[in-house]
Amino acid sequence: MRSVSIIGAGCTKFGERWDDSLRDLVVETGIMALEDANVSGDEIDGLYVGNMSGGRFVEQEHIGALISDCAGLSRLNVPSTRVEAACASGGIALRQSVLAVASGYSDVVIAAGVEKMTDVTGGVAADALAAAADREWECFFGATFPALYAMIARLHMHRYGTTREELAEVAVKNHHNGSMNPISQYQMEITVDKVLRSPLVADPLRVLDCSPITDGAAAVVLAPTELAHKYSDAPINILAAAQASDTLALHDRRDITTLDATVSAARKAFGMARLEPEDIDIAEVHDAFTIGEIVAIEDLGFMEKGEGGRAAGEGITAIGGKIPINTSGGLKACGHPVGATGIKQAYEMVLQLRGEAGKRQVEGAEVGLAHNVGGCGGTALVHIMSR
Amino acid sequence: MGTHCEKCDEYYYPPRTICPNCRRNAKMEDHKFDGVGTVVTFTTIYNATDDFKRQTPYNLAIIELLEGPRLTGQVICSPEEIEIGMRVKPVFRILWKEGERGIIYYGTKFVPVEGWV
Numbered sequence: 001m002r003s004v005s006i007i008g009a010g011c012t013k014f015g016e017r018w019d020d021s022l023r024d025l026v027v028e029t030g031i032m033a034l035e036d037a038n039v040s041g042d043e044i045d046g047l048y049v050g051n052m053s054g055g056r057f058v059e060q061e062h063i064g065a066l067i068s069d070c071a072g073l074s075r076l077n078v079p080s081t082r083v084e085a086a087c088a089s090g091g092i093a094l095r096q097s098v099l100a101v102a103s104g105y106s107d108v109v110i111a112a113g114v115e116k117m118t119d120v121t122g123g124v125a126a127d128a129l130a131a132a133a134d135r136e137w138e139c140f141f142g143a144t145f146p147a148l149y150a151m152i153a154r155l156h157m158h159r160y161g162t163t164r165e166e167l168a169e170v171a172v173k174n175h176h177n178g179s180m181n182p183i184s185q186y187q188m189e190i191t192v193d194k195v196l197r198s199p200l201v202a203d204p205l206r207v208l209d210c211s212p213i214t215d216g217a218a219a220v221v222l223a224p225t226e227l228a229h230k231y232s233d234a235p236i237n238i239l240a241a242a243q244a245s246d247t248l249a250l251h252d253r254r255d256i257t258t259l260d261a262t263v264s265a266a267r268k269a270f271g272m273a274r275l276e277p278e279d280i281d282i283a284e285v286h287d288a289f290t291i292g293e294i295v296a297i298e299d300l301g302f303m304e305k306g307e308g309g310r311a312a313g314e315g316i317t318a319i320g321g322k323i324p325i326n327t328s329g330g331l332k333a334c335g336h337p338v339g340a341t342g343i344k345q346a347y348e349m350v351l352q353l354r355g356e357a358g359k360r361q362v363e364g365a366e367v368g369l370a371h372n373v374g375g376c377g378g379t380a381l382v383h384i385m386s387r
Numbered sequence: 388m389g390t391h392c393e394k395c396d397e398y399y400y401p402p403r404t405i406c407p408n409c410r411r412n413a414k415m416e417d418h419k420f421d422g423v424g425t426v427v428t429f430t431t432i433y434n435a436t437d438d439f440k441r442q443t444p445y446n447l448a449i450i451e452l453l454e455g456p457r458l459t460g461q462v463i464c465s466p467e468e469i470e471i472g473m474r475v476k477p478v479f480r481i482l483w484k485e486g487e488r489g490i491i492y493y494g495t496k497f498v499p500v501e502g503w504v
Binding site: 038123124126127130136137138139140141142144146147150151152154155158200201202203204205249250251252256312 | 432433437440466475483495496
């Protein structure tokens with residue numbers, strides 16, 4: 001197996017991109033990533049794209065061929081594959097690309113992610129997202145996506161004494177980080193009070209506990225480490241790419257307040273990289289809901305189980321804290337175009353590890369971790385990278 | 388109706404064809420659950436998908452049946468009344484309708500068992 005590096009990265013502005021189609025977003029991010037990587041089209045020999053639900057959001061499937069076509073690669077007949085694992089589709093695209101390069105099958109591979117979500121009404125979007133849960137045994141009885149995370153939150157609060165304010169602190173921190181990120185959907189800071197006064201979605205979760213509906217795309221370009229310096233002065237090395245699955249339905253989990261898929265993927269990733277959680281300088285984790293970040297930092301080993309609630313309020317996960325989490329603003333503030341999220345996390349890691357993250361730069365960041373979840377834990381991915 | 392693996396004595400609802408404990412060595416049989424269970428965790432939904440909008444706010448819970456398996460279902464009571472540990476029993480109800488003139492879906496919801504505390 002060959003070592004793999006990221007030689008270029010790009011990401012569109014996240015938000016409600018009324019004037020742009022899925023195709024526009026893909027082209028925009030593709031150009032950014034390829035220019036950054038300094039590669040020409042005929043060097044590309046593979047393309048993976050994460051996309052959750054083109055069929056529901058824009059009535060377009062066959063996204064693999066579409067984005068290869070939009071990127072101007074159709075005449076080169078480059079193999080292009082769309083992968084799907086709900087909100088982890090981007091993470092899967094990244095890992096599949098790593099495998100393709102590591103195996104020696106391909107040299108230069110693009111890992112992309114895209115979702116265009118604002119062409120449908122809120123109700124249709126909510127139902128499309130609910131398809132990440134168990135349609136027959138959860139949604140059929142009225143489950144929504146926030147409802148499943150709300151049930152995780154309720155039990156976490158009941159069992160570990162996590163408070164409503166601690167959930168809000170996660171949103172406050174991530175909005176603060178997002179306000180320093182030019183691509184972030186939300187540029188405004190919020191307060192705990194504002195979170196607590198926002199409308200209830202699924203008790204105890206309120207609107208400002210939830211990630212938004214977002215349009216956006218991201219792409220990274222991979223090459224074997226041995227060739228990386230040909231393209232980039234500052235390649236980022238991928239030390240681990242791990243993936244795990246768990247039951248689709250939340251009620252079937254071994255423990256409702258633990259995402260075993262995260263625990264398993266993290267264990268594999270730390271093993272591959274020969275690192276411990278203490279060795280990680282910075283991480284992007286899957287905060288589709290505020291409780292998601294609390295559970296993630298426990299399951300990844302940054303905090304003891306049940307202790308995750310206090311991390312944001314005490315500054316442990318702030319920029320400048322012991323383990324800065326979601327410097328991009330996370331899914332919460334930067335936005336959550338579901339298929340693009342896993343790639344955007346890698347994009348943020350590339351900026352941070354190169355020292356190009358501007359006002360939100362974590363000083364001396366050398367090793368970063370990206371954690372992407374599909375559904376409420378049916379799939380999880382952990383990537384570890386270093387400069 | 389669910390299933391029971393005679394080999395490892397585990398009960399499954401929804402029914403499974405393959406026992407995750409014993410896999411190929413499983414010996415599965417049908418099992419009719421009593422349906423009484425306990426609320427493990429819950430939420431009250433204020434913002435639902437279009438099919439469930441007219442029911443909001445409604446309670447949704449993960450319920451653990453006496454035999455062990457867990458499932459997701461609505462609990463018919465006020466948001467103030469539901470709590471973790473509450474004993475509930477199943478009732479047959481309309482779950483949702485495909486608009487005014489579409490298909491009506493029936494299934495199981497839950498109600499509190501009287502004097503459960």
